[in-house]
Amino acid sequence: MQPVLTLYTTWGCHLCEQAEQLLLNLGLAGQFQLVDIVDDEAAFARYRVAIPVLRQGDNELYWPFDESQLATWLKDVK
Template sequence: MTDLRLFHTEGCHLCELAQALLDEQQLSYQLVDICDHAESLEKYKIRIPVLTKGDAELGWPFDQASLTEFLEANQ
């Protein structure tokens, strides 16, 4: 199982853009809908989409370059 998690919610167009970036890189990641988890909702409600790897977080906006930098820094 992957340790990349994308916090999102349904109907979030920015979340869809983030998913598209991850899919372009053919990355394996887990989608976590913040509405299904009270703790995630409280933490990320106005910040989504947020990509995490372990304790590291990459908040929106991000592009391919910052995504690559994040992944390399958090191997």
């Protein structure tokens, strides 16, 4: 199954690590991909001061968010 969620992150970002852990806590292992904004020029231009950002299609969830907010957002975008 292809990951449907993208988590924009970068190396050494402790907030990004927290966001990834929230996804794992909700049982979403294998359903998201990590994109390091340093490796993607367009993502860097768009998200460099906003990471972590979770994206599904055209829907984006910007940090800060907690597990409850993430779960609600996921229900809304499906």
